Amino acid sequence: MKNHIVSAFRLTLVMLVVAGIYLGIVYGVSKVLPTHGNAELINYKGQKFYANIGQEFRSEKYFHGRPSAVNYNAAGSAGSNKGPSNEEYLETVQKRIDTLRMKNPEMERMKIPVELATASGSGLDPDISEEGALYQARRIAKARDLSEEQIRNLINHQTEKPLLGLFGPSKINVLKLNIALNQLK
Template identity: 80%
Template sequence: MKNHIVSAFRLTLVMLVVTGIYLAIVYGGSKILPNKGNGEVIFDKGQKFYVNIGQEFKSEKYFHGRPSSVNYNAAGSGGSNKGPSNKEYLEIVQKRIDTLKMDNPEMDNTKVPVELVTASGSGLDPDISVEGALYQAKRIAKVRNLSEEQVRNLISTQTEKPLLGLFGPSKVNVLTLNIALDQLK
């Protein structure tokens, strides 16, 4: 019995050291990042926004991001846990497709970008694909009395390229895109 207790105590000490070293590496590594491991904050019109948390934009004069299964509540991130064969989930996605096509009638025959009708695993994804932004460009141009070229150029300037040109897709942060859109005139 004494042998087991001593072995368990040694294993506990070893695991404390290993996990402590791991935590120190992760924490130290985060401090060399541009934001020092904190969320990126933007202040616009006296309000504070976190760039890395999805925001809800309902107005037709703004780009819309991914739908959220948690109503954009950062305190309770999570997905719906419904798979692509779930009947209820398919109905929800079809309603989103219908709404998106109704909001963007000039894009009726264009393929709908998947991220505009499906929520991410966290429900808080702040980014959409370049295709998702371009899908909404005609609506934005029409509502804001801008040329479509101006809106496309804005999307291009707000596009984040893949890390080192290799890792991940090009993406557009919806919050920063909408703030830049407000500053266009």
């Protein structure tokens, strides 16, 4: 019995050290990142916005982000937990696709980027792909009476490339993109 208690105590100490080292590494890496492991706050027209949390944009004059399973409520971050074989989920995705096609009729023949029709695991993803932004470019150019070339240049300028050119996909923060869009005129 004594041997088991001593072994369990040793294992507990080893695991505490391993977990502590892991947490120290994660903390250290977070402090090297651009936001230093903190939320990214943006002040715009006297209001504060969190760039790390998806925002809802309904107007046709703005880029739309990923759909949210929690209606963009940061206090209730969650996915829908419905798989691709769930009929209700498939109906929801089809409604999103139909809405996208209706709002972007000139893109009828183009493939819809997946992030515009499906919610993220957290329901609060602030980013879309470059393809997701380009899919919406014509609608926004038309709604704002701008050239599509201006919108494409803005998208290109706002695209964040992968970390060190290797880690992660290219992405665009929808809030930052829409603020830059407001500053075009």
